[in-house]
Amino acid sequence: MKIALIGYGRMGHEVEAVALAKKHQIVLRVDRDNPADMERLKSSGADVAMEFTTPATAFDNIRKCLEQGVPVVSGTTGWNDRMDEIHRLCRSVDGAFFHAANFNIGVNIMFHLNRELARIMNQFPRYEPSIEETHHTRKLDAPSGTAVVLAGDLLERYPGKKAWELNETSGKDKLLVRAFREGDVPGTHVVRYESPNDRLELIHTAFSRKGFAEGALLAAEFLRGKKGVFGMHHLLKLDNTGRS
Numbered sequence: 001m002k003i004a005l006i007g008y009g010r011m012g013h014e015v016e017a018v019a020l021a022k023k024h025q026i027v028l029r030v031d032r033d034n035p036a037d038m039e040r041l042k043s044s045g046a047d048v049a050m051e052f053t054t055p056a057t058a059f060d061n062i063r064k065c066l067e068q069g070v071p072v073v074s075g076t077t078g079w080n081d082r083m084d085e086i087h088r089l090c091r092s093v094d095g096a097f098f099h100a101a102n103f104n105i106g107v108n109i110m111f112h113l114n115r116e117l118a119r120i121m122n123q124f125p126r127y128e129p130s131i132e133e134t135h136h137t138r139k140l141d142a143p144s145g146t147a148v149v150l151a152g153d154l155l156e157r158y159p160g161k162k163a164w165e166l167n168e169t170s171g172k173d174k175l176l177v178r179a180f181r182e183g184d185v186p187g188t189h190v191v192r193y194e195s196p197n198d199r200l201e202l203i204h205t206a207f208s209r210k211g212f213a214e215g216a217l218l219a220a221e222f223l224r225g226k227k228g229v230f231g232m233h234h235l236l237k238l239d240n241t242g243r244s
């Protein structure tokens with residue numbers, strides 16, 4: 001595949017390394033210093049664009065990919081408020097868009113288990129649910145996009161909690177989501193249920209960014225020849241209730 005890298009930071013470099021190892025070709029690199037090169041997407045011959053930038057830039061980058069007819073895989077988090085707009089644009093131009101808050105396969109299995117666990121734990125109100133995430137200090141959004149998915153999925157299946165709140169809660173009906181920033185942690189997520197007597201936890205620990213890059217490449221290969229809006233539940237076929 002011919003790949004355009006939109007965002008050439010930590011994830012852009014990681015995706016490049018995995019793509020080259022799989023004999024794909026990088027035909028364009030766009031970063032903060034050369035945003036005008038977004039206009040060269042189509043002429044670069046890219047089969048797919050891989051977008052890992054910032055919450056403030058993702059929407060416009062993805063829009064430009066779709067308007068030029070280039071399928072786009074995005075992993076940028078922190079811009080969920082405009083996701084529906086992109087979905088509508090994708091459908092209106094008959095384009096192809098794949099987004100995941102987390103491309104790691106293990107995390108997506110955790111999403112599946114989190115939904116099942118919430119459904120079960122809803123019957124045992126002595127267990128108080130909470131979510132915790134830890135990432136490197138340069139991460140721009142908090143809580144992480146992954147924690148937002150975990151919280152949203154839990155809330156859908158746990159009627160005693162009406163909304164999540166960050167770092168402290170204003171009442172019993174709120175789900176606590178804690179975000180920690182330390183060192184170079186690639187991403188650790190915990191879903192916890194605690195009673196006065198015991199604690200049950202789902203924990204996922206990423207060792208490096210390679211797992212994200214490999215998942216994003218699988219998404220790009222999956223997107224080939226398809227039209228529409230896709231997420232990891234389409235790729236992994238764990239169930240059809242996932243959000244991303």
Ligand SMILES: NC(=O)c1ccc[n+]([C@@H]2O[C@H](COP(=O)([O-])OP(=O)(O)OC[C@H]3O[C@@H](n4cnc5c(N)ncnc54)[C@H](O)[C@@H]3O)[C@@H](O)[C@H]2O)c1
Pocket residue numbers: 006007008009010011012030031032033035052053054055057061074075076077078100101102103104212
């Ligand atoms: N979905 C996943 O699996 C996953 C995994 C890791 C990170 N992320 C997310 O991906 C995003 C990028 O993460 P990162 O660790 O690579 O960050 P990073 O800061 O290392 O890289 C972001 C890059 O985007 C560039 N950039 C800024 N404005 C741009 C623009 N207008 N056009 C093109 N490039 C621009 C920056 O110069 C930088 O090189 C973040 O939102 C992060 O949360 C997602």
